[in-house]
Amino acid sequence: MTPTAKHTPSRYKNVIGKYRVRRSSACQNCRTCITACPHGVFTDSGGKVLLPLDHLCFGPACAAGEGSCVHRCPNQALTVTLNPMYEVLGDRRWNADLVMSTWYMAETGRVPENGLEYRIGGSGGGFDRMEIVLPDGPVDPQALKEVSTRILLNRRKDDRPKLSIGLPVYGGGMSFGSVNLATMISRVRALTAFDSLLCTGEGGFPDALVPHRDHVITQVATGLFGVREETIQYVPVVEFKYAQGAKPGLGGHLLGDKVTPAVARIREAVVGTSLFSPFPFHSVYSVEDHLKHLDWIKQVNPRALLAVKVSTPTDVDMVAVGSYYAGAHIIHLDGSYGGTGAAPDIAKKNIAMPIEYAIPKVHRFLVQEGVRDEVTLIASGGLRTAHDIAKAIALGADGVVTGTADLVALECLRCHNCESGRGCPRGIATTDPELRLQLDEDWGTQRLINLYSCWRDQLAEILVRLGLTSISELVGRTDCLRHLDYEPSGGGRQR
Amino acid sequence: MPKKYHIHTETAPNRHRMPGRASLIDWEEGCLRCAVCVKKKCVYGVYQNRRIDPVSLADTADMLCKHCFSCVQNCPNRLISKSVNPEYELLGDDYWTPSILSTLNYQAETGKIPVSGAGYSGPFSGPGFDAIWTDMSEIVRPTRDGIHGREYISTLTDIGRKPQFLAFDPDGRLVGAGSSHLDIPLPMILSLPAGLRLGPALIRATAAAARELGTFLRMPARLAEDMPDLDPAQVMPCFDRASLAQGRPRPRDFRLIEVEDFDGIEDWLAEFRRVAPKTVATVRVAMDSCFLDRLAALTEAGAPAVHLATDSHGLSPAEDGGRATFIADLLRQAHLRLIEMGRRDEITLLAAGGIALAEHVAKAIICGADVLCVDTALWAGLECRVCSDCGSRVVCPARLETAPEAWVVQRLLNLVGAWHNQLLEVMGAMGMREIRRLRGEVGRAMFFEDLERDSFGPIFGRRKDRPA
Numbered sequence: 001m002t003p004t005a006k007h008t009p010s011r012y013k014n015v016i017g018k019y020r021v022r023r024s025s026a027c028q029n030c031r032t033c034i035t036a037c038p039h040g041v042f043t044d045s046g047g048k049v050l051l052p053l054d055h056l057c058f059g060p061a062c063a064a065g066e067g068s069c070v071h072r073c074p075n076q077a078l079t080v081t082l083n084p085m086y087e088v089l090g091d092r093r094w095n096a097d098l099v100m101s102t103w104y105m106a107e108t109g110r111v112p113e114n115g116l117e118y119r120i121g122g123s124g125g126g127f128d129r130m131e132i133v134l135p136d137g138p139v140d141p142q143a144l145k146e147v148s149t150r151i152l153l154n155r156r157k158d159d160r161p162k163l164s165i166g167l168p169v170y171g172g173g174m175s176f177g178s179v180n181l182a183t184m185i186s187r188v189r190a191l192t193a194f195d196s197l198l199c200t201g202e203g204g205f206p207d208a209l210v211p212h213r214d215h216v217i218t219q220v221a222t223g224l225f226g227v228r229e230e231t232i233q234y235v236p237v238v239e240f241k242y243a244q245g246a247k248p249g250l251g252g253h254l255l256g257d258k259v260t261p262a263v264a265r266i267r268e269a270v271v272g273t274s275l276f277s278p279f280p281f282h283s284v285y286s287v288e289d290h291l292k293h294l295d296w297i298k299q300v301n302p303r304a305l306l307a308v309k310v311s312t313p314t315d316v317d318m319v320a321v322g323s324y325y326a327g328a329h330i331i332h333l334d335g336s337y338g339g340t341g342a343a344p345d346i347a348k349k350n351i352a353m354p355i356e357y358a359i360p361k362v363h364r365f366l367v368q369e370g371v372r373d374e375v376t377l378i379a380s381g382g383l384r385t386a387h388d389i390a391k392a393i394a395l396g397a398d399g400v401v402t403g404t405a406d407l408v409a410l411e412c413l414r415c416h417n418c419e420s421g422r423g424c425p426r427g428i429a430t431t432d433p434e435l436r437l438q439l440d441e442d443w444g445t446q447r448l449i450n451l452y453s454c455w456r457d458q459l460a461e462i463l464v465r466l467g468l469t470s471i472s473e474l475v476g477r478t479d480c481l482r483h484l485d486y487e488p489s490g491g492g493r494q495r
Numbered sequence: 496m497p498k499k500y501h502i503h504t505e506t507a508p509n510r511h512r513m514p515g516r517a518s519l520i521d522w523e524e525g526c527l528r529c530a531v532c533v534k535k536k537c538v539y540g541v542y543q544n545r546r547i548d549p550v551s552l553a554d555t556a557d558m559l560c561k562h563c564f565s566c567v568q569n570c571p572n573r574l575i576s577k578s579v580n581p582e583y584e585l586l587g588d589d590y591w592t593p594s595i596l597s598t599l600n601y602q603a604e605t606g607k608i609p610v611s612g613a614g615y616s617g618p619f620s621g622p623g624f625d626a627i628w629t630d631m632s633e634i635v636r637p638t639r640d641g642i643h644g645r646e647y648i649s650t651l652t653d654i655g656r657k658p659q660f661l662a663f664d665p666d667g668r669l670v671g672a673g674s675s676h677l678d679i680p681l682p683m684i685l686s687l688p689a690g691l692r693l694g695p696a697l698i699r700a701t702a703a704a705a706r707e708l709g710t711f712l713r714m715p716a717r718l719a720e721d722m723p724d725l726d727p728a729q730v731m732p733c734f735d736r737a738s739l740a741q742g743r744p745r746p747r748d749f750r751l752i753e754v755e756d757f758d759g760i761e762d763w764l765a766e767f768r769r770v771a772p773k774t775v776a777t778v779r780v781a782m783d784s785c786f787l788d789r790l791a792a793l794t795e796a797g798a799p800a801v802h803l804a805t806d807s808h809g810l811s812p813a814e815d816g817g818r819a820t821f822i823a824d825l826l827r828q829a830h831l832r833l834i835e836m837g838r839r840d841e842i843t844l845l846a847a848g849g850i851a852l853a854e855h856v857a858k859a860i861i862c863g864a865d866v867l868c869v870d871t872a873l874w875a876g877l878e879c880r881v882c883s884d885c886g887s888r889v890v891c892p893a894r895l896e897t898a899p900e901a902w903v904v905q906r907l908l909n910l911v912g913a914w915h916n917q918l919l920e921v922m923g924a925m926g927m928r929e930i931r932r933l934r935g936e937v938g939r940a941m942f943f944e945d946l947e948r949d950s951f952g953p954i955f956g957r958r959k960d961r962p963a
Contacts, residue, residue: 435538
């Protein structure tokens with residue numbers, strides 16, 4: 001059964017919108033605006049009109065029309081302008097449009113209709129310069145219902161379970177400590193609703209996740225924090241993390257401030273001490289050692305699928321093939337522009353290639369090697385929207401992993417201060433006893449269900465428009481893509 | 496193994512208010528006087544700690560604010576707002592962007608590597624160094640933990656000519672002059688920026704920082720002449736023909752000098768090598784369309800080092816309506832030319848211009864430089880805002896002339912220390928333990944053009960900005 005979206009408004013009194021609706025003291029509380037606005041900007045309580053809900057406003061173009069709130073207000077108390085905060089919110093990758101439209105999708109489960117761009121960001125390259133070439137025309141509602149967004153995670157011919165997930169998305173690892181329990185629980189419950197999975201990240205397996213263990217991936221990373229025999233045996237998928245996109249080739253680092261008693265207990269460490277996760281695995285110096293690692297997990301958990309997470313160096317295609325031969329079911333490429341926790345700026349920007357380049361490179365090589373059909377290729381690192389997901393799949397991935405988008409749905413606005421002081425001021429990426437109380441897991445679960453549900457609907461529409469019945473048919477269909485910086489004739493034929 | 500090179504960093508607080516990325520606008524009118532105001536709940540204590548900066552007489556809230564928007568979104572009467580900060584936007588220029596200036600300022604203040612959460616936030620790629628990514632290895636040698644680790648990553652760099660092989664006479668004695676090269680513990684020379692404010696105190700402090708770092712301060716010879724108290728072993732004076740003719744200061748009194756290229760410099764170099772065998776003479780060549788031929792000729796003539804200097808944006812002068820070329824491309828051409836001649840290891844390439852971030856050092860070395868001269872970035876670390884009208888301004892907004900010497904030294908150590916640690920990070924990710932091995936290693940980098948062609952070419956065809 002598909003989970004349903006439910007209206008889940010912001011935690012904050014004021015939601016930042018693209019437009020600013022101002023009401024002057026001339027307002028007489030006549031409530032004309034409430035009937036004038038079809039978008040729900042105006043509400044009342046106890047006969048008093050409340051502060052306008054800016055984020056629902058359709059802007060000056062709508063306000064200029066006959067019958068608009070501005071025109072119908074008998075006291076000329078209303079003005080609608082572009083919000084000056086629109087210019088300061090977000091950044092190049094996640095610009096204000098994308099942040100606000102993701103908030104909107106998490107609130108309503110629908111794409112915004114007031115002109116906010118919800119498909120691409122403003123980075124000026126990669127996904128942001130690609131388009132999915134979609135035929136126009138009506139979409140058959142029945143086809144939308146029947147289209148499948150399910151992907152298979154075990155494509156090997158072995159005796160392990162043929163596990164599949166209901167969305168071509170699973171949740172990227174964000175450790176307990178880097179985020180709090182409410183964030184993890186919200187994510188795992190929402191992903192479970194879509195029959196998908198959440199990776200623990202390298203911070204151990206909190207007890208609260210145990211009831212959800214059939215939808216959890218245990219991450220085994222270089223610090224081996226919280227990795228125990230039972231946490232490997234709990235789960236359907238075990239992920240080996242070699243490197244991560246935000247800081248490829250560097251270790252992880254949880255600052256001492258974030259090592260609270262709960263974090264320390266689960267990581268079997270000392271409260272208040274910084275925890276370093278080294279790079280690389282000090283037990284893996286070769287692909288043979290890698291094989292040994294995978295065999296070890298296979299012995300400990302005979303039903304687990306094995307995922308190998310690597311970042312994107314120039315030889316990422318060789319790495320992927322090596323992982324396949326070592327027995328991995330899932331090869332997870334983490335591109336350089338993603339990441340959620342703290343990382344040196346120099347690494348985030350400069351080390352390893354963006355995921356857009358890595359996907360076709362690896363896909364092509366796996367095809368040439370004749371093993372593409374036996375491995376699941378997962379991409380992550382800067383996938384923000386349903387359109388990013390579709391583009392990644394058309395470039396050759398089977399599915400994707402998200403992280404930041406989930407946090408934005410929980411009202412992260414990418415202030416980049418996850419690690420400073422007491423941690424996230426918005427209660428997401430912090431285990432601070434006071435700050436974390438800002439996040440409620442029921443609220444968080446529904447916000448994420450709304451986002452995923454909206455993504456699912458968008459993916460379904462893309463597939464139906466392309467005449468496909470399943471997301472797996474989109475894999476490698478680069479002929480469905482157009483790059484705006486390339487000569488128009490250059491539509492690809494790669495399969 | 497030699498002692499690990501370490502740069503001592505410690506906080507050297509800003510002397511001035513650094514404009515914040517966005518302004519905080521606080522409409523106090525209409526305040527409901529809530530029992531617990533959202534301003535009191537600021538996680539960063541912005542409202543408690545704000546004050547009027549005694550120099551600029553402006554509010555420091557913008558500088559302290561970390562843009563979490565919590566107060567904006569929680570104020571029940573919607574009285575707090577944020578907007579673009581024009582003061583921030585006006586910092587620097589299109590190369591020395593506000594974000595570069597603030598990160599340099601942070602590094603000079605703290606000596607720390609800039610770290611932030613939530614992934615990368617910038618453009619996909621860009622011109623110049625932003626079109627290059629450095630590589631990494633999934634599986635590298637054991638025991639490598641970057642700056643936190645146990646393994647020694649060397650940034651030692653040689654300058655000068657080294658014989659390609661040793662020759663001995665029949666009695667087993669070394670024949671020839673042997674090596675006259677010198678080494679510096681990191682591939683950077685501090686250099687006085689052209690066109691920005693200089694004062695004797697500032698120069699002295701920069702020289703002290705260079706000494707502490709074990710590198711050189713590059714400065715005009717006439718300034719070196721005026722400051723005889725500077726240690727000649729840490730100063731790299733730059734001579735032009737006139738100052739050479741003048742004979743003061745004497746080039747041979749220094750370990751490293753730079754000479755502006757002139758007709759007949761080959762003879763001068765030969766003579767100089769005879770009279771001052773221990774001094775390395777670098778030739779600065781004009782960056783015109785003939786620079787590659789000039790580099791080749793000087794290499795043939797046995798010049799120990801050549802300096803390729805571009806402007807502060809890393810550009811060579813554009814000639815005859817042609818396009819200016821960026822330092823990364825110039826370095827790749829120069830390096831390749833020397834490789835083709837089979838003489839790359841005989842000569843040291845110094846480069847200058849547009850080195851604004853630690854990653855630029857790594858990328859310029861990958862493109863072929865041995866040593867970078869860092870100039871404007873140092874001043875940015877001293878809170879310089881790279882005003883375009885520096886010379887004609889009456890008052891420097893950073894009051895560089897009043898900067899205490901100890902503060903300048905510490906700021907420069909902090910900046911270079913943070914850069915050095917970042918170099919170790921990128922080298923560690925590559926599994927590279929010697930910066931000398933990184934030089935010209937384009938295989939350890941990925942270039943925008945190549946990635947587009949190899950990954951996207953088979954899919955999308957030809958880029959619009961590429962000629963047919």
